Amino acid sequence: xxxxxxxxNIVSIxxxxxxxxxxxxxxxxxxxxxxxxxxxxxxxxxxxxxGTALEGALLEIRxxxxxxxxxxxxxxxxxxxxxxxCGCGSRLLERLAGEELKIREMELEEAA
Numbered sequence: 001x002x003x004x005x006x007x008x009n010i011v012s013i014x015x016x017x018x019x020x021x022x023x024x025x026x027x028x029x030x031x032x033x034x035x036x037x038x039x040x041x042x043x044x045x046x047x048x049x050x051g052t053a054l055e056g057a058l059l060e061i062r063x064x065x066x067x068x069x070x071x072x073x074x075x076x077x078x079x080x081x082x083x084x085x086c087g088c089g090s091r092l093l094e095r096l097a098g099e100e101l102k103i104r105e106m107e108l109e110e111a112a
Contacts, residue, residue: 003037006101007044014106015053023057025107031064033082033098038063066098 014026026045030038038061045059066079072090079098085091 003040004044004048006036007041007048010041010103011045011048011052011054013103017106018053018108021053022109023054023106024109025058025060026054027060027062027104027106029062029064029100029102029104031066031098031100032080033066033095034101036101062104064097064100067096068093069096070094 010026010028014023028041030036030041041061042059045054049055049057066081067076068079068084068086069076070086070088070090071092071094073086073088075086075088076096077086079093083091084093086093
């Protein structure tokens with residue numbers, strides 16, 4: 001389960017950026033083609049954030065739908081698979097969205 005390692009990195013990045021302030025909320029963009037299970041990230045987040053500035057923070061995960069453009073005919077379409085053919089039969093696709101895995105934003109408590 002590589003989500004554990006990914007979650008550790010997310011917590012580390014957010015904790016460094018928070019510079020000692022408590023984190024209330026973290027929002028992630030996770031593409032459906034990223035090869036990451038959002039439910040596993042959420043489960044790992046609660047475990048990994050214990051004892052850090054993120055403990056008790058709300059994790060919001062925005063799932064990004066996969067989108068491609070066919071290099072053959074130019075059609076754009078949604079996809080749920082990394083390797084899918086266009087309606088025209090071409091497999092020469094440019095991925096436009098769905099591979100994201102990024103920290104979109106974080107909400108911090110006010111400094112004392």
